[in-house]
Amino acid sequence: MVSAKQLVLKPQDFVVALKLAVNAQREFRLIDLSRELRMALSAVHGSIERCERARLISRSAGSIRAVRFAVKEFAIHGVKYAFPGVLGTHSRGIPTAIAGPTLRRHFDDADSLAPVWPDPAGSAFGPSLSPLHPSVPAACELDDRLFDVMTLLDALRVGAARERELALVRLEELLG
Numbered sequence: 001m002v003s004a005k006q007l008v009l010k011p012q013d014f015v016v017a018l019k020l021a022v023n024a025q026r027e028f029r030l031i032d033l034s035r036e037l038r039m040a041l042s043a044v045h046g047s048i049e050r051c052e053r054a055r056l057i058s059r060s061a062g063s064i065r066a067v068r069f070a071v072k073e074f075a076i077h078g079v080k081y082a083f084p085g086v087l088g089t090h091s092r093g094i095p096t097a098i099a100g101p102t103l104r105r106h107f108d109d110a111d112s113l114a115p116v117w118p119d120p121a122g123s124a125f126g127p128s129l130s131p132l133h134p135s136v137p138a139a140c141e142l143d144d145r146l147f148d149v150m151t152l153l154d155a156l157r158v159g160a161a162r163e164r165e166l167a168l169v170r171l172e173e174l175l176g
Contacts, residue, residue: 007053011083011132012039014074015139015150016047017056021066021175022145028064036142038135072175075153076168085129085157087115093122094137096129098163100151101144102170107163115158129154149174 019037020028030048034041048064051057056070074082093116098107107113115129116122117137131137131150140147152174155167 007050009050009054009082010047012043012135013047013050013054014056014079014083015133015136016044017051017066017071018075018149018153019139019143019146020057020064021068021071022149023143024066024068030064033064036139038138039133068175072171075149075171075175076156079153080156083132083157085115085154087158088118088128088130090126091116091118091128092120092125093118093128094140095122095124095126096131096151097154097157097159099124099126100155101148102152103155103163103166106166115154129158145174 015037016033016039019033030041030044033039033048034044037044039047048057048059052059054070056067056074058065058067095104095114096117097103097115099114114124114126116124116126117131118128119137132153136150140150149171152167152171155163156171159167
């Protein structure tokens with residue numbers, strides 16, 4: 001009897017699915033995703049394979065497309081459990097969560113309390129939070145929509161109730 005190996009999504013897989021979902025109007029080649037996500041081509045290929053098996057993306061029409069409903073559902077209901085955020089020591093970095101593009105305007109003290117993706121060249125100081133994948137900060141420099149979604153996901157991963165509620169509303173809009 002041959003047993004099937006259980007599929008395990010990696011955080012980088014969901015980053016690939018999000019990139020496709022927030023840029024649904026574009027057609028991507030693997031090399032484009034690799035370059036823009038700052039990931040190895042082989043890593044992107046593996047992510048595409050796993051995401052397709054998890055039904056987060058589809059290649060049935062000949063191009064790589066996000067299954068937006070599935071990506072939204074996993075973002076809203078699964079990410080905080082599958083990839084929980086853990087706040088670390090204070091460090092310099094790139095503001096995320098409540099200091100991201102969407103949530104910043106809702107919090108007067110967002111800059112002083114916000115978690116940061118550790119980066120010595122970052123503009124803020126706060127509790128460190130590892131992004132879903134080490135390449136996320138560099139990839140977000142190239143894609144404002146991806147940056148917005150990643151910071152909203154961080155609000156879901158480590159935020160308080162109000163932060164999570166506001167993040168959910170905006171994620172519904174962006175991934176809807």
